[in-house]
Amino acid sequence: MAITSANQLELLQTAEAVAREKMIDPDLVVQAMEESLARAAKSRYGSEMDIRVHIDRKTGRAAFTRVRTVVADDELENYQAELTVEQAKQYLDDPKVGDEIRDEVPPVEMGRIAAQSAKQVILQKVREAERDRQYEEFKDRVGTIINGVVKREEYGNVIVDVGRGEAILRRNEKIGRESYRPNDRIRCYIKDVRREARGPQIFLSRTAPEFMAELFKMEVPEIYDGIIEIKAVARDPGSRAKIGVISYDNSIDPVGACVGMRGSRVQAVVNELQGEKIDIIPWNEDQATFLVNALQPAEVTKVVIDEEANRIEVVVPDEQLSLAIGRRGQNVRLASQLTGLDIDIMTEAEESARRQAEFEERTKLFMDTLDLDEFFAQLLVAEGFTSLEEVAYVDVDELLVIDGVDEDTASELQARARDHLDEMNRKALEHARELGVEDSLVDFEGLTPQMIEALAEDGVKTLEDFATCADWELAGGWTTVDGERVKDEGVLEKFDVSLEEAQNLVMTARIQLGWVDPEELEAGEAEEGDDEEAGA
Numbered sequence: 001m002a003i004t005s006a007n008q009l010e011l012l013q014t015a016e017a018v019a020r021e022k023m024i025d026p027d028l029v030v031q032a033m034e035e036s037l038a039r040a041a042k043s044r045y046g047s048e049m050d051i052r053v054h055i056d057r058k059t060g061r062a063a064f065t066r067v068r069t070v071v072a073d074d075e076l077e078n079y080q081a082e083l084t085v086e087q088a089k090q091y092l093d094d095p096k097v098g099d100e101i102r103d104e105v106p107p108v109e110m111g112r113i114a115a116q117s118a119k120q121v122i123l124q125k126v127r128e129a130e131r132d133r134q135y136e137e138f139k140d141r142v143g144t145i146i147n148g149v150v151k152r153e154e155y156g157n158v159i160v161d162v163g164r165g166e167a168i169l170r171r172n173e174k175i176g177r178e179s180y181r182p183n184d185r186i187r188c189y190i191k192d193v194r195r196e197a198r199g200p201q202i203f204l205s206r207t208a209p210e211f212m213a214e215l216f217k218m219e220v221p222e223i224y225d226g227i228i229e230i231k232a233v234a235r236d237p238g239s240r241a242k243i244g245v246i247s248y249d250n251s252i253d254p255v256g257a258c259v260g261m262r263g264s265r266v267q268a269v270v271n272e273l274q275g276e277k278i279d280i281i282p283w284n285e286d287q288a289t290f291l292v293n294a295l296q297p298a299e300v301t302k303v304v305i306d307e308e309a310n311r312i313e314v315v316v317p318d319e320q321l322s323l324a325i326g327r328r329g330q331n332v333r334l335a336s337q338l339t340g341l342d343i344d345i346m347t348e349a350e351e352s353a354r355r356q357a358e359f360e361e362r363t364k365l366f367m368d369t370l371d372l373d374e375f376f377a378q379l380l381v382a383e384g385f386t387s388l389e390e391v392a393y394v395d396v397d398e399l400l401v402i403d404g405v406d407e408d409t410a411s412e413l414q415a416r417a418r419d420h421l422d423e424m425n426r427k428a429l430e431h432a433r434e435l436g437v438e439d440s441l442v443d444f445e446g447l448t449p450q451m452i453e454a455l456a457e458d459g460v461k462t463l464e465d466f467a468t469c470a471d472w473e474l475a476g477g478w479t480t481v482d483g484e485r486v487k488d489e490g491v492l493e494k495f496d497v498s499l500e501e502a503q504n505l506v507m508t509a510r511i512q513l514g515w516v517d518p519e520e521l522e523a524g525e526a527e528e529g530d531d532e533e534a535g536a
Helices: 005-022 025-043 112-139 209-218 254-259 260-273 286-294 319-323 327-339 348-370 374-382 386-391 396-400 407-434 449-457 463-467 471-475 498-511 516-533
Strands: 052-057 062-071 082-084 100-104 145-154 157-161 165-168 183-197 197-206 228-236 238-248 277-282 302-306 313-318 341-346 477-481 484-488
Touching: 005 471, 025 052, 025 062, 025 112, 082 228, 082 484, 100 238, 112 183, 112 197, 112 374, 112 396, 145 209, 157 183, 165 183, 183 209, 209 238, 209 260, 209 471, 228 254, 238 254, 238 286, 254 277, 260 277, 277 286, 286 302, 286 313, 286 327, 313 348, 319 341, 319 407, 327 396, 341 348, 348 374, 348 386, 348 407, 386 407, 396 407, 407 449, 463 498
Parallel strands: 062 082, 165 197, 238 277, 313 341
Antiparallel strands: 052 062, 062 100, 145 157, 145 183, 157 165, 183 197, 228 238, 302 313, 477 484
16 A cells, blocks of 8 residues: 555545544544554654654645654764754754754555554544543533433343443342343433543443432423422332422422322332332421431331431331331331431330430439439439539529428538549549559549549550540541441540540640640631631
């Protein structure tokens, strides 16, 4: 094959034909041809030469040029593609490092092997351009629904033709009982698009909560227009789902709008999801109210939220327990996903038994420590006193509201409570010192003797030890392991030390030890505040 006037225009015609077939820019194909011709020329003139080819976009004429670059004397390595400033003077009047000298060379005659090599280069370039086009086309469609045609199934994964490429619906992204045959039409959610060595990989899903949200957006015009917003979605794919919605127009009922006339809108989504039952729930900013709604159809009589632990206790009537939990725990599990809270469900009888046990435990505490009879101790508990500290340091007026308690009795109660606390503190400190606690930790402000004792039992005996602790090691916390929330017990958790208080204590210890500069800390906090304001 020779690049002659007879086939110059044929190059451009071939480039345009390939570009149309592959739906890519014709210039990319021409560039691939230029590179393949340059490679063929190098095999003819020498691989060390810098041969470049330019194909005229109008005439198709291929110009072969040898390029030599001017380099410094001590950098000359390739005599075929480089020359020194002195050598360049015979070609240029005032050569400088970096200048290029171009000489046109005769076109090459391409033998069979060179032509085959050129063809491979062009095909490779065309494939790369095709992959780039596919990636650019689909990367911005992540988070949307796409219609496709099933091509084949491989090891449970479904390969889907999505028009200008192939996508994969993995086995774990299919709704359980679904099966497909070639040429079946399928609707999926584009979950991810990745650029990989073998080309862009488009990952589809039919189990993602976002798939349901997008289906509702297609069926409910008010969601598409932004009048109604989907705030949360929880799914047990193919079985049941809960969706929290809110309306920004008081005249529009979000639940009714999503259900549609005679259930037409929600039924269209149900049919697409193979009969998946959908509970549409009005969203509420108040967590307790939203949770009560989320546990429908079960009735809830009481809700107690532990915001620190992100847990919530729900009390239901005895006959509603199985309904609230649902088949295999499905109802409570979906409600937990929807609200982002761990939910403990108990019956009214169980809650009553627990409250009675707490009442008896506190009654016994006051009887043993304050030397009170059972009736008087029960009065204290009934008035809301839960600990010796509350009795010892509460305002006297709060004790005087108890029947039969005068100022003398109140003073005596507080004196007994303080004496007992002092004795407990003394014993705790003695035990801590026996365990080897140093004065640096004992004198640290913010820790009670009982806290110091607990730290010593855990091996924290110096201020340096304390300063190396993480906040969650002190206050406790929660970790998600394999999708399950696991409790991390904190050394000081039983003393109701919050995560924020633990952070402050540890940071104060580090400042006292000189590990942290308070001025740098304040500057960092100020910058964070500015960033938050800018983001807002």
